[in-house]
Amino acid sequence: MKLNKNACATAVALALLGGAGASWAQTPAQTAAQTPASQPWMDRSLPAEQRAALVLKEMTDDEKINLLFGYFPNDFKGIKRQEAGRKQAAGYFKGIPRLGIPELHQADAGIGVASQPGPDVRERTALPSGMATAATWNPALAYQGGAMIGAEARASGFNILLAGGVNLAREPRNGRNFEYGGEDPWLAAQMVGAQIRGIQSNHIVSTIKHFAANDQETGRNHLDARLGDQAARTSDLLAFQFAIENASPGAVMCGYNRYNGDYACENDYLLNQVLKRDWGYKGWVMSDWGGTHSTVPAANRGLDQQSGWPFDHSAYFNEALKEAVENGHVPRARFDDMAKRVLWALFDKGVIDHPVAEGGAIDYAAHAKVSQADAEEGIVLLKNSKQLLPLAPGLKSIAIIGSHANVGVLSGGGSSQVYPAGGMAVPGLGPKEFPGPMVYFPSSPMKSIAARSKAQLRYADGSDVAAAAQLAASSELVIVFANQWTAEALDASLTLPDRQDALIAAVAKANPNTVVVLESGGPVLMPWLDQVGAVVEAWYPGTAGGEAIARVLSGEVDASGRLPLTFPASLEQLPRPKLDGEGLPKDSRFTVNYHEGAAVGYKWFDLKGHKPLFPFGHGLSYGSVAYSGLAARADGGKLTVTFKVSNDGQRTVKDVPQVYVSPANAAKWEAPKRLAAFEKVELKPGESRTVSLSVDPRLLAVFDTADKRWKIGAGDYRVQLAKSAADIRHTVSVRLPARSLDVRGK
Ligand code: BGC
Numbered sequence: 001m002k003l004n005k006n007a008c009a010t011a012v013a014l015a016l017l018g019g020a021g022a023s024w025a026q027t028p029a030q031t032a033a034q035t036p037a038s039q040p041w042m043d044r045s046l047p048a049e050q051r052a053a054l055v056l057k058e059m060t061d062d063e064k065i066n067l068l069f070g071y072f073p074n075d076f077k078g079i080k081r082q083e084a085g086r087k088q089a090a091g092y093f094k095g096i097p098r099l100g101i102p103e104l105h106q107a108d109a110g111i112g113v114a115s116q117p118g119p120d121v122r123e124r125t126a127l128p129s130g131m132a133t134a135a136t137w138n139p140a141l142a143y144q145g146g147a148m149i150g151a152e153a154r155a156s157g158f159n160i161l162l163a164g165g166v167n168l169a170r171e172p173r174n175g176r177n178f179e180y181g182g183e184d185p186w187l188a189a190q191m192v193g194a195q196i197r198g199i200q201s202n203h204i205v206s207t208i209k210h211f212a213a214n215d216q217e218t219g220r221n222h223l224d225a226r227l228g229d230q231a232a233r234t235s236d237l238l239a240f241q242f243a244i245e246n247a248s249p250g251a252v253m254c255g256y257n258r259y260n261g262d263y264a265c266e267n268d269y270l271l272n273q274v275l276k277r278d279w280g281y282k283g284w285v286m287s288d289w290g291g292t293h294s295t296v297p298a299a300n301r302g303l304d305q306q307s308g309w310p311f312d313h314s315a316y317f318n319e320a321l322k323e324a325v326e327n328g329h330v331p332r333a334r335f336d337d338m339a340k341r342v343l344w345a346l347f348d349k350g351v352i353d354h355p356v357a358e359g360g361a362i363d364y365a366a367h368a369k370v371s372q373a374d375a376e377e378g379i380v381l382l383k384n385s386k387q388l389l390p391l392a393p394g395l396k397s398i399a400i401i402g403s404h405a406n407v408g409v410l411s412g413g414g415s416s417q418v419y420p421a422g423g424m425a426v427p428g429l430g431p432k433e434f435p436g437p438m439v440y441f442p443s444s445p446m447k448s449i450a451a452r453s454k455a456q457l458r459y460a461d462g463s464d465v466a467a468a469a470q471l472a473a474s475s476e477l478v479i480v481f482a483n484q485w486t487a488e489a490l491d492a493s494l495t496l497p498d499r500q501d502a503l504i505a506a507v508a509k510a511n512p513n514t515v516v517v518l519e520s521g522g523p524v525l526m527p528w529l530d531q532v533g534a535v536v537e538a539w540y541p542g543t544a545g546g547e548a549i550a551r552v553l554s555g556e557v558d559a560s561g562r563l564p565l566t567f568p569a570s571l572e573q574l575p576r577p578k579l580d581g582e583g584l585p586k587d588s589r590f591t592v593n594y595h596e597g598a599a600v601g602y603k604w605f606d607l608k609g610h611k612p613l614f615p616f617g618h619g620l621s622y623g624s625v626a627y628s629g630l631a632a633r634a635d636g637g638k639l640t641v642t643f644k645v646s647n648d649g650q651r652t653v654k655d656v657p658q659v660y661v662s663p664a665n666a667a668k669w670e671a672p673k674r675l676a677a678f679e680k681v682e683l684k685p686g687e688s689r690t691v692s693l694s695v696d697p698r699l700l701a702v703f704d705t706a707d708k709r710w711k712i713g714a715g716d717y718r719v720q721l722a723k724s725a726a727d728i729r730h731t732v733s734v735r736l737p738a739r740s741l742d743v744r745g746k
Pocket residue numbers: 090108162209288289415
């Protein structure tokens with residue numbers, strides 16, 4: 001690709017400021033005066049709703065099908081690729097050129113603009129994993145990452161991005177947790193919502209996915225997730241509801257799984273009742289690739305678009321849909337509604353007014369900086385008992401062990417896979433078929449540490465435990481890199497693979513000044529925890545991950561990530577010590593009973609009194625921050641929480657004060673407390689800041705399933721200011737009046 005640095009830098013700067021839209025207009029805006037009389041829907045001064053209705057009237061049934069039936073534009077299952085689709089893309093729709101409705105080009109984009117593996121793999125910038133971004137607790141960074149992805153999508157000719165994974169990390173072994181935003185609905189929605197807003201600031205559509213309770217990969221195509229209405233509305237569904245309100249994604253992707261009986265992509269409760277009726281969602285529902293199972297039930301129960309043919313058994317939304325409409329099995333009004341929803345989103349998000357084109361420039365260096373900023377704030381310092389970090393400037397020798405830290409950093413696998421600029425640091429790893437390969441990005445932590453330290457650095461790959469231990473014994477300090485590759489379609493074990501536990505234990509025995517840096521999709525068990533001096537969770541840190549890790553280890557930046565999910569001490573602490581479906585053949589049908597209801601993650605640990613290995617919200621800093629002056633006010637029932645955060649240490653810090661709430665009488669709640677608000681604050685030495693946060697009333701309420709209202713019971717509520725879910729620093733009480741809000745929280 002040609003590099004046009006100046007043009008791109010401006011575009012990035014604009015994108016990061018949230019004003020990217022104007023810079024991307026490739027066809028001038030059409031005012032009413034310029035709009036051809038034959039195409040009144042091109043008048044940008046009209047509301048999207050009206051424009052969609054105007055163009056819909058002109059469309060033939062075949063043209064509607066062009067918007068509702070999508071192709072996987074690669075050779076697949078013996079079917080040749082649709083030549084008009086972008087190479088190595090995830091999806092393609094024909095559009096309606098005669099009416100000015102463009103082709104739709106889809107790419108996965110949870111972490112960066114992904115590329116399907118194959119001969120024409122495209123290189124782009126990878127953000128850290130979604131989990132790492134969630135660990136920043138900094139929505140502004142998530143927005144910037146999204147804006148960067150959107151810019152690369154435009155440059156690559158994509159106008160629909162398959163991003164916005166907000167499935168709760170109900171199951172810490174879920175192989176796709178790395179794509180998502182953690183275990184708490186409020187945190188996940190703030191972070192994922194901000195990323196979607198960033199993407200859409202480029203006048204392209206982002207999805208939110210996978211609706212709903214697509215919370216494990218084992219048996220994902222057919223498992224039946226069982227979850228009651230009340231529990232769902234305050235957990236998995238609430239994450240979607242908050243994020244949709246926050247970001248207005250143009251499309252929702254329904255999941256592979258079944259939900260209380262029916263497939264999520266033909267589930268009247270999820271699609272018609274909750275999403276479209278209760279939440280008033282105006283965009284469209286697209287199926288996951290291979291997630292459509294019928295024509296008539298799917299269309300009538302709320303699916304608007306079939307994706308990725310030939311992933312499904314049948315071309316359900318092609319000729320069969322037309323025929324079902326002609327025969328009256330799918331009402332014509334519903335058929336029009338399906339097309340109109342797509343059109344509404346295309347107008348509303350600017351896809352039609354700002355067409356994309358292939359072949360734009362990507363400023364990889366500038367975009368790597370966006371990724372690095374995200375990674376740096378997402379890295380979590382879990383333990384630092386011997387003050388091994390930040391690395392002492394006087395160190396003479398450091399052993400670097402394991403995980404190809406001499407050349408790169410790991411990424412998660414599957415459809416979200418980004419192929420990095422500079423190629424693969426370690427080719428030939430992982431499965432040959434999907435979700436492989438295992439990709440290491442060429443950003444070496446070792447090289448970046450070397451650039452910051454006068455110590456002699458020596459590397460051992462860790463395959464020979466005795467040799468690694470020997471190197472450790474002859475070094476002043478050891479940094480062991482440990483990895484857990486997680487990927488779509490597979491669930492993970494919480495035990496580090498490839499006998500890395502034994503490696504770490506042997507190294508720590510040889511030299512207790514051992515720092516462990518984890519590159520993992522989510523939590524892992526740490527049988528060696530007491531033997532090592534420090535543990536850093538670096539997740540999958542993205543394109544510039546090596547540099548980010550080195551900057552945190554060296555203390556150039558504070559360690560300011562906080563866990564977006566609980567790290568359990570053992571499998572026995574989980575709601576399901578054994579993963580449902582484990583060991584069953586691939587397409588088995590089984591039920592996953594989410595008996596913990598809305599008590600996901602820390603809520604379950606609170607309820608059961610389990611002590612986790614590391615709690616939700618945990619993360620150490622190199623500095624020192626104090627909280628004071630916690631006050632809670634209820635004005636007309638609206639809760640506002642105020643407190644002071646002070647840097648009483650010697651260095652600039654970034655801290656994440658967290659507010660948890662609970663009724664004094666917790667009887668009706670699913671768990672003792674809920675995260676209600678948070679803020680990331682940066683403070684210079686001696687600086688203080690007063691923070692004032694308002695709490696969404698739904699986080700104080702119980703969802704009444706009979707009359708579909710959120711109800712806050714009158715009485716006293718505890719408001720807690722905390723460093724983590726298990727480290728409460730201050731508590732005050734506030735009296736709230738009884739309140740009842742509609743299903744949208746109004
Ligand atoms: C994944 C989706 C993805 C789609 C298209 C599916 O396997 O579940 O998240 O967007 O593929 O690549």
